[in-house]
Amino acid sequence: MKVLVVGGGGREHAVIKKLKENPEITEIFALPGNGGIARDATCVPIGAKDIASIVSFAEDNAIDYAVVTPDDPLVLGCVDALEKIGVPCFGPRANAAIIEGSKVFAKELMKKYGIPTASYESFDRLDAALTYLESAPLPTVIKADGLALGKGVIIARTREEARDAVVEMMQNHKFGKSGEQVVIEEFLEGPEVSVLAFTDGKSIVPMVSSMDHKRAGDGDTGLNTGGMGTVAPNPYYTEAVAQRCMEEIFLPTIHAMNAEGRPFKGCLYFGLMVTKDGPKVIEYNCRFGDPETQVVLPLLESDLFTVMRAVTEERLSEVEVRFSGSSACCVILASKGYPEHYEKGYPLSVPEAIADRVYVAGAALKNGELFTNGGRVVGCTAVADTLPEAIDAAYDLASQVHFENSYCRRDIGQRALRAVSED
Ligand code: AMP
Ligand code: GLY
Secondary structure (H helix, E strand, C coil): CEEEEEECCHHHHHHHHHHCCCCCCCEEEEEECCCCHHHCCEECCCCCCCHHHHHHHHHHCCCCEEEECCHHHHHHCHHHHHHHCCCCEECCCHHHHHHHHCHHHHHHHHHHHCCCECCEEEECCHHHHHHHHCCCCCCEEEEECCCCCCCCEEEECCHHHHHHHHHHHHHCCCCHHHHCCEEEEECCCCCEEEEEEEECCCCEEECCCEEECCEEECCCEEEECCCCEEEECCCCCCHHHHHHHHHHHHHHHHHHHHHCCCCCCEEEEEEEEEECCEEEEEEEECCCCCCCHHHHHHHECCCHHHHHHHHHCCCHHHCCCCECCCEEEEEEEEECCCCCCCCCCCECECCHHHHHHEEECCEEEECCEEEECCCEEEEEEEEECCHHHHHHHHHHHHCCCECCCEECCCCCCHHHHHHHHHC
């Protein structure tokens, strides 16, 4: 079978490595992939948002199955377009991807169906937003409605910061159309947990939980990034929390999407906060998380392609989705200066002996050599019996990958270890 994967980051590399375990798959195409992914798939220079070219490629190459992982093509209707030419897909249609594409939609859905989340107001007029902020409790959280590369959330501790944020979004169009509407919501406190779940719209199967490290600096300081590392499982996601999430969040979300005529099929990502009042939804994503996927999929013992096809064919309840009881840690090596200004184009060396545990996010191939080509460059993932061992092993892998101006956080997993020792 010929499989097409849309996207070109570390997440897609992790998905492709896992898909390769299925012997039925004869060829994998990555659109556009990247220099590191080229080791595991045939990369084709078609951008993930170029839906028309993706569809022509699928048609011309008799693609049997497509996996669409990034938010943009999902929200733009890539799955709808591929299905129209008869290509079965893993990923939600546009009318369900809106759960990530519009924060106003997601908040209204949760309010309507009683799914726990931060209380909020939404605004499409600047003056109304500013008036609301005059008396909103502080800190307050301002979110651009649409996709904003993970940068559309501002936690404002003062009224001035809050005002500046809405003016930037609504008047100065910092995030373009994405900021025409804003959500202003209650500031929640508690540990964060990421849960990715397979769902075919009928049943939902959560994967092993994980913990992202979004800030650029050690001790959760500095700017928000796409994610500097992850561990799985997340110790804050206890059996009791998992059960509440299933009853109060996961199943109600699937039912809500069905009731709205927007059945969700694919991977639904729950960004959760475990507050003193119980777990609440911080955000939904309509896709695998990055870099959560780089710790979750290495722990999946079942065959990914079998599970994905069961999702597409709405028979998820018939297949086994089994995770190992081990722990995983992924350390991201980034270009110094990320997420702001950084340089690219440096030679990148990944020893062959560890290449199977290195997910390449930002690299290009030139004359057969790898060069850095992004902010996040690689993710090094280790799996071990215990979390401390996984963390040590991931840092050991990271120490063997070299490029100029490389940067990583030194404390990936430490918060999770503290949680374990507080038990
Ligand atoms: P998001 O892009 O929605 O994942 O938000 C980025 C980060 O902002 C989250 O991972 C949280 O750490 C933080 N955040 C978002 N919403 C809230 C909230 N209501 N209260 C506290 N922190 C929040
Ligand atoms: N790691 C967070 C995300 O994928 O959005």
